[in-house]
Amino acid sequence: MEITIREERAAHAAVSAVERLVADGVPGRLAAGDPTLWGEEAEAEAATRLGWLSLPRTSRELLPEIAELVAWAAAEELTNVVLAGTGGSSLAAEVVCDSADVPLTVLDTTDSQQVRRALAEGLAHTVLVVASKSGETVETGSVLRIFEAAFQDAGIDPATRIVIVTDPGSPLAPAAADAGYRLVLARPDVGGRYSALSAFGLVPSALAGVPVERLLDEAAEVAPLLSRPEGNPGLLLGAVIGGSALAGRDKLVLEDQLSELNGLPVWIEQLLAESTGKDGRGILPVVGADPSGVGDELVLAIASDIGDVRVDGPLGAQFLVWEYATAVVGRLLEVNPFDQPDVASAKRATAALLVSPHEPNEPVLVDGPVEVYGSTSAHDLPGVYSELLHAVPHDGYLAVLAYLDRLAAFDAPVPDGADFVEMTDAWMAADAATLRALLALRTPRPVTFGWGPRYLHSTGQYHKGGPPTGVFLQITGVVQDDVPVPGRSYTLRSLQLAQALGDLTALTELGRPAVRLHLTDRAAGVAHLLAAAQEA
Numbered sequence: 395m396e397i398t399i400r401e402e403r404a405a406h407a408a409v410s411a412v413e414r415l416v417a418d419g420v421p422g423r424l425a426a427g428d429p430t431l432w433g434e435e436a437e438a439e440a441a442t443r444l445g446w447l448s449l450p451r452t453s454r455e456l457l458p459e460i461a462e463l464v465a466w467a468a469a470e471e472l473t474n475v476v477l478a479g480t481g482g483s484s485l486a487a488e489v490v491c492d493s494a495d496v497p498l499t500v501l502d503t504t505d506s507q508q509v510r511r512a513l514a515e516g517l518a519h520t521v522l523v524v525a526s527k528s529g530e531t532v533e534t535g536s537v538l539r540i541f542e543a544a545f546q547d548a549g550i551d552p553a554t555r556i557v558i559v560t561d562p563g564s565p566l567a568p569a570a571a572d573a574g575y576r577l578v579l580a581r582p583d584v585g586g587r588y589s590a591l592s593a594f595g596l597v598p599s600a601l602a603g604v605p606v607e608r609l610l611d612e613a614a615e616v617a618p619l620l621s622r623p624e625g626n627p628g629l630l631l632g633a634v635i636g637g638s639a640l641a642g643r644d645k646l647v648l649e650d651q652l653s654e655l656n657g658l659p660v661w662i663e664q665l666l667a668e669s670t671g672k673d674g675r676g677i678l679p680v681v682g683a684d685p686s687g688v689g690d691e692l693v694l695a696i697a698s699d700i701g702d703v704r705v706d707g708p709l710g711a712q713f714l715v716w717e718y719a720t721a722v723v724g725r726l727l728e729v730n731p732f733d734q735p736d737v738a739s740a741k742r743a744t745a746a747l748l749v750s751p752h753e754p755n756e757p758v759l760v761d762g763p764v765e766v767y768g769s770t771s772a773h774d775l776p777g778v779y780s781e782l783l784h785a786v787p788h789d790g791y792l793a794v795l796a797y798l799d800r801l802a803a804f805d806a807p808v809p810d811g812a813d814f815v816e817m818t819d820a821w822m823a824a825d826a827a828t829l830r831a832l833l834a835l836r837t838p839r840p841v842t843f844g845w846g847p848r849y850l851h852s853t854g855q856y857h858k859g860g861p862p863t864g865v866f867l868q869i870t871g872v873v874q875d876d877v878p879v880p881g882r883s884y885t886l887r888s889l890q891l892a893q894a895l896g897d898l899t900a901l902t903e904l905g906r907p908a909v910r911l912h913l914t915d916r917a918a919g920v921a922h923l924l925a926a927a928q929e930a
């Protein structure tokens with residue numbers, strides 16, 4: 395694992411941060427699991443959240459159980475692996491499988507279209523892994539209920555198809571035992587976003603076909619370096635990110651175009667944003683964007699020389715080193731890297747909306763297939779964009795947040811005989827995420843993109859708890875074919891809307907500028923959103 399600092403300002407920031415950290419004995423204390431490193435208020439929580447440091451060793455105990463599960467799935471010919479889990483309970487497995495080029499369907503969504511898409515893959519050879527540390531995450535529980543009913547409707551006993559990964563003491567553990575599901579208990583002393591090398595990252599990846607022992611080997615190789623004051627990649631990475639943030643460079647552009655680790659920035663994004671974005675401070679990870687050269691930006695590239703900092707290493711080592719670095723950043727920024735105090739406000743608003751749902755009033759503006767809700771004095775969609783971009787403060791950012799089917803772009807018609815470039819162009823022209831790039835052309839400030847509700851468990855913490863400099867553009871879409879959630883009073887449509895509106899409420903109560911665009915026709919709406927962004 396190697397961290398190379400390629401730029402002078404970043405090197406200065408890192409050197410002085412390392413000096414302070416070493417003078418305080420941080421490398422040795424952190425590696426030994428000292429819970430006092432983040433101040434008195436964080437101590438009690440930190441004392442129960444440092445188990446990730448020893449996962450390269452302790453997770454080995456899981457390998458026989460995992461091998462038994464893999465053998466069972468093979469014997470039952472369960473080749474289609476679906477993972478219901480969000481945030482820390484699915485992002486690591488997604489990177490592991492994408493990087494190994496192994497298929498895994500992740501359902502961290504409440505979008506009816508996306509859930510129906512997964513159901514349509516066929517249930518005969520499907521194993522559903524339900525991963526939730528708390529056992530209380532509403533979208534994960536909803537997907538479990540939908541799949542239980544779908545298995546039953548298909549004449550398949552759910553007990554032969556469902557694997558639960560959860561903490562001892564979570565409500566899912568006894569529920570799984572009652573239902574006869576296979577149950578893997580995770581370590582309770584590892585927080586969700588630090589759980590990549592625990593059962594949460596390993597079980598779904600192994601079932602999908604990845605030899606996960608290698609991840610533990612890679613992490614174990616780097617682990618002994620983490621107690622050292624020198625030659626310690628975790629210390630250096632934390633020092634350059636945290637030290638740069640203290641010097642005013644708190645937007646971290648994560649560049650991975652040349653990396654063979656597919657999707658690692660999205661995992662890093664959750665780890666850093668949720669761990670540091672609180673008390674009005676924090677690092678804003680910017681994923682999938684080109685550097686814009688603004689003064690408060692630090693560019694970090696995985697396996698390339700494109701940035702100010704270069705990070706090389708195998709995936710297992712990356713997981714452990716980034717977790718350690720994040721804990722170091724927490725120490726430098728004087729925040730508790732193990733809590734997520736502001737995630738709860740959106741959850742509360744969502745829960746209230748589920749109990750007493752209310753559909754929003756009339757839109758303030760309708761532009762083709764796009765309805766605009768919120769406070770705006772614009773007369774059309776290009777005007778809404780201009781107003782929002784104008785509202786971004788000199789040190790701020792624009793966040794685009796889409797509650798849609800994130801695979802919908804692949805439905806776009808591709809011309810016969812199209813080559814890969816033409817196919818990619820067709821997909822991009824149908825992808826709501828393309829809006830990020832188009833709006834980024836119109837501002838020097840960072841523009842981020844997140845799929846809802848996934849971002850609620852990631853950058854959502856930073857949006858509400860970090861510096862009050864964000865401007866928010868939320869996108870929702872009409873639901874054609876709603877999915878009921880068995881045993882619940884809500885459907886996926888009402889849950890998805892409650893999550894979107896709940897977060898919007900939490901943001902506006904904090905005084906953040908926020909507008910919602912609702913697509914009354916999804917495909918035409920996305921095309922309209924993108925066309926309007928290209929108008930001056």
Ligand SMILES: O=P(O)(O)OC[C@H]1O[C@H](O)[C@H](O)[C@@H](O)[C@@H]1O
Pocket residue numbers: 480481482483525526527528529530531534586587668734737850851852
């Ligand atoms: O694993 P779960 O308990 O379902 O939690 C899933 C995710 O949601 C929570 O709201 C936290 O913000 C995340 O850190 C966590 O990874």
